[in-house]
Amino acid sequence: MNALTSPPLLQVKDLCKSYAQQTEWAVDHVSFSLGRGEILALLGPSGCGKTTTLRMLAGFEKPNQGQILLKEQDITESPPQKRNIGIVFQDYALFPHMTLLRNVTFAMRHIEKTQQVEKALEWLQLVGLKDYAKRYPHELSGGQQQRVALARTLAAEPELVLLDEPFSNLDAALRESTRKEMRQLFKKAGTSVILVTHDQAEALTFADRVGVMQQGQLVQLNTPQLVYQQPANAFVAKFLGHTNLLQGTAQGLEASTALGRIQLNRDTQGEVQLSLRPEDLYMVASDSDQAALVKEREFRGHDYLYVLEQDGAEYCVITPSHHYFELGSRVELRSERFAAVLPPQMFGA
Numbered sequence: 001m002n003a004l005t006s007p008p009l010l011q012v013k014d015l016c017k018s019y020a021q022q023t024e025w026a027v028d029h030v031s032f033s034l035g036r037g038e039i040l041a042l043l044g045p046s047g048c049g050k051t052t053t054l055r056m057l058a059g060f061e062k063p064n065q066g067q068i069l070l071k072e073q074d075i076t077e078s079p080p081q082k083r084n085i086g087i088v089f090q091d092y093a094l095f096p097h098m099t100l101l102r103n104v105t106f107a108m109r110h111i112e113k114t115q116q117v118e119k120a121l122e123w124l125q126l127v128g129l130k131d132y133a134k135r136y137p138h139e140l141s142g143g144q145q146q147r148v149a150l151a152r153t154l155a156a157e158p159e160l161v162l163l164d165e166p167f168s169n170l171d172a173a174l175r176e177s178t179r180k181e182m183r184q185l186f187k188k189a190g191t192s193v194i195l196v197t198h199d200q201a202e203a204l205t206f207a208d209r210v211g212v213m214q215q216g217q218l219v220q221l222n223t224p225q226l227v228y229q230q231p232a233n234a235f236v237a238k239f240l241g242h243t244n245l246l247q248g249t250a251q252g253l254e255a256s257t258a259l260g261r262i263q264l265n266r267d268t269q270g271e272v273q274l275s276l277r278p279e280d281l282y283m284v285a286s287d288s289d290q291a292a293l294v295k296e297r298e299f300r301g302h303d304y305l306y307v308l309e310q311d312g313a314e315y316c317v318i319t320p321s322h323h324y325f326e327l328g329s330r331v332e333l334r335s336e337r338f339a340a341v342l343p344p345q346m347f348g349a
């Protein structure tokens with residue numbers, strides 16, 4: 001059996017959860033599967049149900065209905081310690097009175113005592129902290145503590161690792177480097193991972209596939225590129241960065257819109273709602289009073305985010321940071337790439 005024909009490591013089928021005194025589902029008929037060695041991010045705003053989903057996978061929360069299969073075994077009712085699933089929390093939860101080595105060997109009760117130290121040092125080596133083995137958690141930076149928490153989780157050799165907003169306590173620079181290192185580590189070790197986050201940049205850079213949750217439902221699950229470029233609805237389009245939502249009338253692979261004729265990502269006819277990313281628009285200085293007005297400009301280091309007004313509607317455009325336009329000046333707005341056609345039932349979402 002190869003990776004394509006072998007069954008997925010994890011199958012989640014029609015999972016539902018409502019908390020006592022709540023009429024709405026916190027998790028609403030969620031289904032997905034995870035391949036071996038795959039990294040999946042569950043992404044969504046606060047309260048969309050991602051932590052509840054993770055807690056059901058870990059066994060800390062009981063679903064009202066649905067099924068969780070790990071290696072084709074039904075674990076829906078199994079207690080957390082019987083699932084062979086590791087979880088890394090936001091606050092690391094290291095034992096403060098134990099050295100890093102003890103923190104890691106603590107998770108290795110499945111291994112002969114005589115081999116624990118050697119194995120634990122290997123895990124610490126993997127996360128780049130072997131030389132710190134005799135230190136205590138308070139003698140480490142936040143990023144280093146996070147890596148120890150990860151080594152401890154991996155030392156238990158789980159089938160699946162769950163990460164609950166693991167980078168949110170780190171500052172911006174450390175967050176970026178830690179997540180890059182962690183991704184490389186997971187890929188090297190072939191670890192299967194589910195990450196929960198509300199940070200779209202984190203989900204897009206860290207995961208092989210991104211699942212976007214909205215009000216308890218998994219509304220889109222696909223590669224980072226497709227979720228970003230072909231959002232399933234207006235909510236996904238807006239949640240993953242900035243976008244311009246436009247109405248248009250489509251004729252095949254083109255639509256006429258307030259910004260003129262725009263290429264579409266798929267063949268369609270009639271009234272459509274489109275999502276046009278701000279980096280896919282560009283501006284050309286204009287003398288015409290009818291052209292778009294430069295209303296706002298935000299310098300963001302590697303780019304500018306402009307807000308323009310044309311015929312009473314606002315548009316956002318992201319340009320390289322050397323494309324400078326004065327506030328109050330006029331520009332012609334042109335589209336450089338395809339707009340994504342959104343499904344009609346999501347109008348107004």
Ligand SMILES: Nc1ncnc2c1ncn2[C@@H]1O[C@H](COP(=O)(O)OP(=O)(O)OP(=O)(O)O)[C@@H](O)[C@H]1O
Pocket residue numbers: 019020022026044045046047048049050051052053198
């Ligand atoms: N223990 C609980 N008791 C009652 N309601 C809860 C409980 N935990 C979560 N909820 C509710 O369930 C819904 C989903 O919450 P959940 O924590 O899963 O969302 P989330 O996407 O992880 O949000 P956040 O990013 O803020 O943690 C929310 O409406 C929340 O208020």
